[in-house]
Amino acid sequence: MKSDMYRPNDVLIEGHRMSNLFNSQDEDWHNQNIRPIRGLWSMTKVLEYEPLIDETIAKFVEKVALKFVDGDNAGTVCPADDWIGFFAWDVTANFSFGRHYGFIDQEKDVDNLITDSTKGLIYFAPISQIPWIDNLLDKNPIKRIGPKPTLTGVLYAFKVVAEYQAQLSNKSITAGSVDHTLDKYLQLRETYPEMVNDHQIVNWLMLSILAGGDTSSATMRAILYYLAKSPSASEKLAAELQNASLPTPAPWKLIRDLPYLDAVIREAMRVNPGIAMIFERVVPEEGFTLPDGQYLPAGTKIGINPAVTNKDYGVFGEDADEFNPDRWFQGKDESNEHFEARSRRMKDTVDFVFGGGGRICMGRYLAMLEIKKLIATLYNVFDIQLVDSKHEWTYRNAWFVYQYDMPMIIRRRGVASQ
Template identity: 80%
Template sequence: MSGVSIPASLWIQGLAAVGLLIITKLIWDVYFSALRLIPGPALAKITDVWRAVHTYGGRIDLKHVQLHRKYGTAVRVGPNCVSISDPGLIRTIYSTRNPWKKSDMYRPNDVLLEGHRLSNLFNTQDEDWHNQNIRPIRGLWTMTKVLEYEPLIDETITKFVDKLSLRFVDCGKVCPMDEWIGFFAWDVTANFSFGRHYGFLDQEKDVDNLITDSTAGLKYFAPVSQMPWIDNILDKNPIKRIGPKPTLTGVLYAFKVVAEYQMQLAENKIEGTVDHTLDKYVQLKKTNPEMVNDNQIVNWLMLSILAGGDTSSATMRAVLYFLAKSPSAMAQLITELQGAALPTPAPWKQVRDLPYLDAVIREALRMNPGIAMVFERVVPQGGFTLPDGRYLPAGTKVGINPFVTSRDSGVFGNDADEFDPDRWLQGSDESLEHYEERSRRMKDTVDFVFGGGGRVCMGRYLAVLEIKKLIATLYSTFDIQLVDQGHEWKYHNAWFVYQYDMPMIIRRR
């Protein structure tokens, strides 16, 4: 039986109809959309491909700054997506009460395990589920509680300093500091999370390609998050999965660690006092038996596994890089540290209130936020009217990129593109009242890199503890310089910020 042929004229008519629908959609998006008054690149108004391509290139942060300086405080970066640059709207969009829902940009970060799609505390769009699941552990992440991790951090800092001395200081070799900061950040995260290192510092390499695979995963997640539906075709399809799967790798690793630790507990093989995160979570089985099981513990641990090493290493690399580029700032920091007469590793109680150390770290975080993409939310029912009167209807994706707000001249001055830790100090002719108000605005803006509202990063206090202690220890112990002060690092923004090519000479101080 022969097949029924379709006349060519019908094919032509069908294609013409599809073409007409596409053209009609494009005209609507540009001229009749509720967002038509929001300016932006012409291509961005008709397709999300524009922002996916720019994100894939690795410098969407700079593109956003350029767009806002051209178009103003609201820029249309997609057919239904608006980027905001007004720091004053951070508390509105990322509110604690009646929070705006996360958009579907976070969905590609789901894990597909045995055919089931699993969200996590970072990417879930369900606020009630998030609040319910984070409540038992929220109290474990105050500064008072994270200080219990200081001995574990000290252990890793000591190992790091010893390794730098042996491999680079004593023999005069050039240190690829970007790699070694990554080794430290991942090992210290493992130590306070599980009570053991991954082994990067001991083996002096990327063990089992954990960092490489994680980076590849984020380089997938960043552009795909701009067109999240495409993840259903690539990584989440049931036939052949395409692309890296770092979240799945992290989940399987966490299940392994949890199982091994509980076996050690059952066999009474745990000696001495244990103060790592895993132990604290396991103990919650006793106080919250109806909720806490191994799956829940893994879900909690994923917050550290997914973000702990990458975000803190980005900030620490930025500190070392910008100090190497700013001899006067480095000299001022060293003077302060020498005056403090710090032991090694530097204790938190002696570094927490050092003003210039704090200024240097805040300025590096401002210049180079560890996360530098738009944190998308969805405009709630009733819509939202911008301060200038323009209206954003309900369902619009909207958000702020911390890289953009951290370059805001209204908050940081006309030299907002320059590294200057002094901006965080009181000026010689500045009143205390003016300084405190200016400092508050700067801190509120820069701290947005940790998120806002109920979805703020719980590990922010631990990150500050780890970073301050390491930077104080390194610059109390070593003189650290770029091989060539004119050398420029390489940089790729893939949700988390990755910096490369930081060859440094380390000498004993």
Template identity: 85%
Template structure:
């Protein structure tokens, strides 16, 4: 028995030694012999994706990426086969429209698993041909001209929102009551998304709460997706485990809700108990169902839900992140808030603020773009895969085919070369023409800044189709709020909290809302 015990210990020790040698060999390979050895980065990141998964789980990987690029330069290795790029000039190359670089497998955990079937969506599909084929029928519905058809639906939600804010936090016995602005901006963003998508509200504003835990479930799904996307094969052991699913089931709540709404709406159409949206405007679902009726061989209910998920997946979270950022940074910069209010007052806006009167207001645009720059609604790397033939960086370093690469809007948005030495500071004036700046020089500078900040919507053929609608919704909300109210943090020194989990989630924004003297 003693001999067997000794032998067992010996075999165990040999196994540990062998494992240690294997790990050491891999570490030496990754650091000194890997095709990416010329790209600097943390030693652990060169050997394991656990490094970036851990930093992503902590919720501030955007700051970590920025820190690494300012230490190592425009290309940083953040995984054994992953390189982060900070050069804004490479956005059009990596995220090209023609000969698109394919999305990496980081997006795969975003699949939804229903009754054992794994369903991809237009956001996460790696198949460019499938994506183009499925997006083509609806691409024309998302031009700015078509998006403006939703303005009455946005106005309907915006009026409801402003009235509720006034009742709960501004007027009468509730005057001066602290408003948790982060929550209420979320309520508006989700309800307005539902209204233009389905022609009805989720009910967040009316019920003053997270109805059916839609926001909670969505947030939990992204908090899962963010770190798992850094080691996507692990999802097969967790959420996509066929025996026992572990995790918050990313996108499942949204998909099931979309199937439910689509089925109910079509049943009502069949019984002639419904018409266009409550504002007398055709909503997104109405337009998609019309495509099904005119092209029954091409469009089915699953396709309709796939299209709707473009709004459900990102509509509420990304726009609310930008709107929260505007409120927060204006509260931190009272001079900018006063400048915006002056511009809006001079425009003599009705309520809600109409697009025709606000689309060309320069300071309103500057404030929103600056908020998107310093605090983008998505603040992780949009991963792509280097195509056949590899890619040579501007400085001559080579990335072999199959390497995962990408840029983080949080990093490109703070590029000193594009935005100046104060790139870490909220300064809407950078979007205006300088006192001694020629019109030609300003146009060039402005175009470069816009191209860089617009990267938050993605690029190339996979750019977010809802970007025009997002800007319409955001501009109308900010213009309306700051025409009517002064909005301030309870304590001007108060710092918010936020978590980067693919989408950016900001918390703890206690604010006081008062009517502006001119609006009373």
């Protein structure tokens, strides 16, 4: 069972705590509430979002080209950390409720959604380690102290649900006519009339709103940064994409099996995972014995940190601290059997950034769809480099990882630098 570290992630609205599918410790409640939507998050179903993702990618590429690449703005420095965040949050909004927050269009953090989300995690990371103190701070019944984790996102979701229902009521739109998440959830009313109300829909939407923008942007920032630090890797990726003759935006069917694209994304997730604190669980009543024979008594809080296991020399080799996409390919003198076993162990380890078991991240397929499509599109169209190849970014571990200070120069692919 999940530990009480997740409790500070509750949102407090009008004096009432609102848990969500991510942080609930009640397995029966979790299973009951996730059952109606689980089938909507298979790879087959999330591919229905591809047109909405394409819409955001096209908007993003056009805006980046206008501001940083073409005409009088050629050579303008792009704060890539900000712009990747703008994309990640806007694409999440588009597939969640069929409209953008407006980050790309307005070129800023609209309504402080990103800022408030980040503050919430900066609060959550330390407070989750002493969760009882949250009752004196954010959940204080007399005066709330500190950031309000997830509140901005929850209130935004309630507003969007109300507006969408009003559109359905006045017949300006028709249910089932679009393929975003909100419409799919509203259609569940027919099957689960006792369960599906505005509160339930917002609870389901929180899966995307809570984590969709932050975790995928962390992975995409890492990809841009490490490729800029590894010219040979960047060139190999560009060559693979050019050989695939991709349109813009890059379609899933043409990129899903590109081996170097996959290796780059896995390696960036490995070196700089989007979550870098442990996923706490509680040892059950019967206790638990580890493979090495060590016994963990009931009630012990345990967990695994992807930022630690992803650097395991026994799994990834002596260069585990280095960014090296080639580790995902078969070595010159490596047998097929050895490579398959090594590859499976590496994949299982890196995939743990999405969690595991019954509480594994449902949005993992959608995250990979979004990330692969954006990276394939960007590196097929543009050459992206740090202003100074020796420049080092900064990053902060607040359970989610936040990276900053990524000044980059973007040029059209095939256009020589001046």
